[in-house]
Amino acid sequence: MTEITLELANTIIDAALREGRKRKLAPLAVAVLDAGGHLKALSRADGASFMRPMMAIAKAWGAIGVGVSSRTLGQMGEQRPVFMNALAQVAGQRLLPVPGGVLVRDAGDAIIGAVGISGDVSDEDEHCAVAGICEAGFKADAGKPEE
Numbered sequence: 001m002t003e004i005t006l007e008l009a010n011t012i013i014d015a016a017l018r019e020g021r022k023r024k025l026a027p028l029a030v031a032v033l034d035a036g037g038h039l040k041a042l043s044r045a046d047g048a049s050f051m052r053p054m055m056a057i058a059k060a061w062g063a064i065g066v067g068v069s070s071r072t073l074g075q076m077g078e079q080r081p082v083f084m085n086a087l088a089q090v091a092g093q094r095l096l097p098v099p100g101g102v103l104v105r106d107a108g109d110a111i112i113g114a115v116g117i118s119g120d121v122s123d124e125d126e127h128c129a130v131a132g133i134c135e136a137g138f139k140a141d142a143g144k145p146e147e
Helices: 006-022 052-066 070-079 081-090 122-135
Strands: 029-034 039-044 101-105 111-118 139-141
Touching (some): 029 052, 052 101, 070 101, 122 139
Antiparallel strands (some): 029 039
8 A cells, every 4th residue: 555655745735736726716725644544744825714724634534534535424414414413523523524525545546545625615625635636646536426
């Protein structure tokens, strides 16, 4: 299984922030977590509010903790609200079940980490996470059928 090194985490962050600027999005915060849910790298663009890093980490942390994207967590919450409420309690309220938390998979499809982004609308955050992951040479799993 491949590991997300600090260099690769920074590649993901740089590419995601670059994509956000290209799309003229609001300032983003980008968090990269390893397979164990530990923070590998974090960046908050100039102008991003102070809560954005915590929101980015929560999107990624929920994704890696459950093994599905934060988009999928949101869908699960709509279908099974009692489960999502219980999961939020187990997670100590540290997950954010909206798009923007994307799993990172290696060439063998193993989950090796997650990227969380917050700053613009959730679908745009997710798009930038996918762009960053792909730039680093990994597969992005955002929980969309077309992937």
